[in-house]
Amino acid sequence: MGENNDMEISRAMVVVAHADDAEWGCAGTVARWCAEGKHVVYVICTDGSKGTSDASMSPEEVIASRREEQEEAGRVLGLADVVFLGFPDAYLQSNLELRKAITRQIRIHRPDVLVCMNPVRNLDGDGYIDHPDHFASGDAAMGAVYPSARDPLTFPDLLVEEGLEPHKVREVWVMGRTHPDHFVDVTEHIETAVEALRAHRSQVSPEAADRHLKEWRRRDGARIGAEYVEVFKRFRLG
Numbered sequence: 001m002g003e004n005n006d007m008e009i010s011r012a013m014v015v016v017a018h019a020d021d022a023e024w025g026c027a028g029t030v031a032r033w034c035a036e037g038k039h040v041v042y043v044i045c046t047d048g049s050k051g052t053s054d055a056s057m058s059p060e061e062v063i064a065s066r067r068e069e070q071e072e073a074g075r076v077l078g079l080a081d082v083v084f085l086g087f088p089d090a091y092l093q094s095n096l097e098l099r100k101a102i103t104r105q106i107r108i109h110r111p112d113v114l115v116c117m118n119p120v121r122n123l124d125g126d127g128y129i130d131h132p133d134h135f136a137s138g139d140a141a142m143g144a145v146y147p148s149a150r151d152p153l154t155f156p157d158l159l160v161e162e163g164l165e166p167h168k169v170r171e172v173w174v175m176g177r178t179h180p181d182h183f184v185d186v187t188e189h190i191e192t193a194v195e196a197l198r199a200h201r202s203q204v205s206p207e208a209a210d211r212h213l214k215e216w217r218r219r220d221g222a223r224i225g226a227e228y229v230e231v232f233k234r235f236r237l238g
């Protein structure tokens with residue numbers, strides 16, 4: 001248990017289902033990493049095409065606006081890259097196609113740590129049953145880390161045809177509070193995190209972004225005596 005000790009990390013990848021998931025889950029940590037000069041890449045699995053309650057918008061318009069919002073959030077945070085895998089929103093499955101697509105990105109960007117969503121349906125609380133894309137993305141990301149990215153004979157065309165060498169990810173951090181054992185103090189970066197979340201203006205109002213993002217992190221901060229904290233389940237892979 002405890003705070004940081006992540007100075008040995010120089011490259012990170014955050015894999016999420018939707019544009020805005022990473023901002024809700026780990027924008028403070030990402031802002032901190034970017035401020036420390038680490039190389040951070042986002043991989044957004046879906047195209048965001050269902051993310052509106054406005055039935056007059058076409059899926060293409062929704063895809064374009066959500067992509068722009070995510071790219072703006074990436075600029076606020078200082079990301080090295082944002083990759084859009086483009087799987088249809090709301091239909092994401094943890095299958096071999098998704099696992100291979102994430103494996104490709106791991107081998108291209110070669111992160112020390114991969115941050116992902118909870119790979120199982122969240123049964124905590126009583127007001128939210130979680131989105132199926134979320135745990136599909138988490139499961140596929142963890143399957144890509146181990147063993148697909150590491151093993152040359154898995155998805156062999158990645159090596160043979162695309163020249164992507166195997167890569168061993170050293171740590172996996174699962175976002176959220178289900179089994180938290182790692183706490184990152186994001187107090188100095190909280191305003192950057194809020195600004196990044198506010199970039200998703202089709203999804204959240206500026207006031208709600210500020211209120212919710214700070215409220216959750218303040219609650220977790222109380223656990224270790226810091227003002228704002230983000231929590232993870234951390235795996236150190238041998």
Ligand SMILES: [Zn+2]
Binds near residue numbers: 021
């Ligand atoms: Zn989402």
